[in-house]
Amino acid sequence: MIIKKENGKSEAMRPASGRRFKMIAKTMAGLEEILAEEVRGCGGDNVEVLKRAVSFEGDMRVLYRANYTCRTALSILRPFAEFEANDEQELYNQVNRIAWEKLMSIDSTFMIDSTTSGEIFTHSYYAALKTKDAIVDRFRKKFGRRPSIDTEHADYKFNLHIADNHVTLLQNSSGDSLHKRGYRQAVGIAPINEVLAAGMIKLAGWKCDCNFFDPMCGSGTILIEAAMLANNIPAQYYRGDNYSFMNWSEFNLGDWKMVKTEENRKIGQGDFDFEIWGNDIDEGVLRQAEQNLEYAKLHKDVMLFHGSFEDQNPPEGRCMIITNPPYGERIKIEDLNGMYSRLGDTFKRLYGEGCEVWLITSDFEAMKHIGLRPSRKIPLMNGPLDCRFMKFELYDGSRKASKQKAQDEQ
Numbered sequence: 157m158i159i160k161k162e163n164g165k166s167e168a169m170r171p172a173s174g175r176r177f178k179m180i181a182k183t184m185a186g187l188e189e190i191l192a193e194e195v196r197g198c199g200g201d202n203v204e205v206l207k208r209a210v211s212f213e214g215d216m217r218v219l220y221r222a223n224y225t226c227r228t229a230l231s232i233l234r235p236f237a238e239f240e241a242n243d244e245q246e247l248y249n250q251v252n253r254i255a256w257e258k259l260m261s262i263d264s265t266f267m268i269d270s271t272t273s274g275e276i277f278t279h280s281y282y283a284a285l286k287t288k289d290a291i292v293d294r295f296r297k298k299f300g301r302r303p304s305i306d307t308e309h310a311d312y313k314f315n316l317h318i319a320d321n322h323v324t325l326l327q328n329s330s331g332d333s334l335h336k337r338g339y340r341q342a343v344g345i346a347p348i349n350e351v352l353a354a355g356m357i358k359l360a361g362w363k364c365d366c367n368f369f370d371p372m373c374g375s376g377t378i379l380i381e382a383a384m385l386a387n388n389i390p391a392q393y394y395r396g397d398n399y400s401f402m403n404w405s406e407f408n409l410g411d412w413k414m415v416k417t418e419e420n421r422k423i424g425q426g427d428f429d430f431e432i433w434g435n436d437i438d439e440g441v442l443r444q445a446e447q448n449l450e451y452a453k454l455h456k457d458v459m460l461f462h463g464s465f466e467d468q469n470p471p472e473g474r475c476m477i478i479t480n481p482p483y484g485e486r487i488k489i490e491d492l493n494g495m496y497s498r499l500g501d502t503f504k505r506l507y508g509e510g511c512e513v514w515l516i517t518s519d520f521e522a523m524k525h526i527g528l529r530p531s532r533k534i535p536l537m538n539g540p541l542d543c544r545f546m547k548f549e550l551y552d553g554s555r556k557a558s559k560q561k562a563q564d565e566q
């Protein structure tokens with residue numbers, strides 16, 4: 157079904173199930189290529205990498221699958237109107253002409269997220285307010301009533317995107333951000349975002365073909381994302397059926413159930429036969445990790461240890477180590493440089509040929525003290541913090557030398 161703007165000036169599309177349409181999956185900076193691969197895996201066509209997003213085409217089933225399985229997507233949006241506006245009045249008029257009553261019911265709640273760039277619309281909040289006014293005025297004029305705003309749990313979420321005078325309106329099919337997986341029962345002081353954790357595991361190229369270890373696991377996000385990947389558990393398996401697309405008129409419950417059944421059938425199908433370990437110095441935060449793992453029924457898949465990273469006895473054999481140490485931002489450590497230096501020594505002493513260490517940090521000064529040369533540095537953002545995700549390859553040679561050094565020092 158195509159929604160025609162009443163004056164026919166702008167394009168608007170609203171496909172039925174089976175009909176293909178354009179979608180935008182949003183992600184974090186640095187994870188675009190990973191997301192593009194995930195979207196292809198969901199059956200998305202014409203995949204294009206954008207800034208912090210990926211555009212693609214598909215039908216409603218692709219939209220369901222992308223929401224349910226993409227580990228590195230924050231939301232899946234569907235553009236439905238595009239037009240030009242050179243001032244606030246023009247924005248109001250154009251928005252007011254859209255047949256919003258075909259997109260949402262009068263008894264529902266809605267909200268608008270906005271991003272603006274350029275010289276015309278300098279305050280995204282005002283652009284969103286103008287858009288909201290245009291929508292409710294249209295409802296009031298036609299029906300004498302209007303849908304309400306709910307900024308927390310709206311039935312319908314819309315994104316307003318303005319670049320200079322180019323306006324795009326999109327339906328947010330996900331509702332709550334997809335980083336809210338549903339397994340987090342307890343959080344530490346500085347939990348890493350689930351989407352970032354999953355993206356790091358994928359960027360590191362872990363193929364679930366060796367052991368996995370996070371020596372500073374906090375509330376266990378990286379471990380849980382690794383265990384979900386190893387067991388083929390869909391990203392939103394624990395979330396519950398709360399997606400905005402379920403309020404859309406073309407939502408098809410049968411298709412949605414079918415997509416979920418197909419994806420859930422893959423759980424445990426891989427033959428993952430390695431160990432996943434976590435460790436932290438803080439017993440309280442480890443209890444939170446335990447709670448989260450138990451909720452996700454992954455407590456038998458992941459072993460947790462209490463202690464400082466130096467005192468570990470890691471599993472034998474090849475190991476992927478991915479960790480998110482303190483940066484001195486939210487967790488205060490007295491001698492951060494010393495800690496990074498001990499961390500580097502520990503990696504050299506405990507891990508040999510075939511082991512890879514990846515760590516994310518925003519503390520570039522402390523990083524200089526790790527005493528290992530990164531073979532890759534990937535820029536990533538952890539919230540507002542500009543970080544580097546760094547890879548260190550370990551060799552038996554460095555392990556022997558480091559063990560000898562430790563013995564000599566005793």
Ligand SMILES: C[S@@+](CC[C@H](N)C(=O)[O-])C[C@H]1O[C@@H](n2cnc3c(N)ncnc32)[C@H](O)[C@@H]1O
Binds near residue numbers: 373437464
């Ligand atoms: C940034 S947090 C990790 C957060 C974790 N990724 C999550 O999602 O909850 C860093 C963690 O390092 C731990 N830590 C600090 N010093 C440590 C040490 N010497 N040995 C082990 N863990 C340590 C802290 O207790 C904290 O939980």
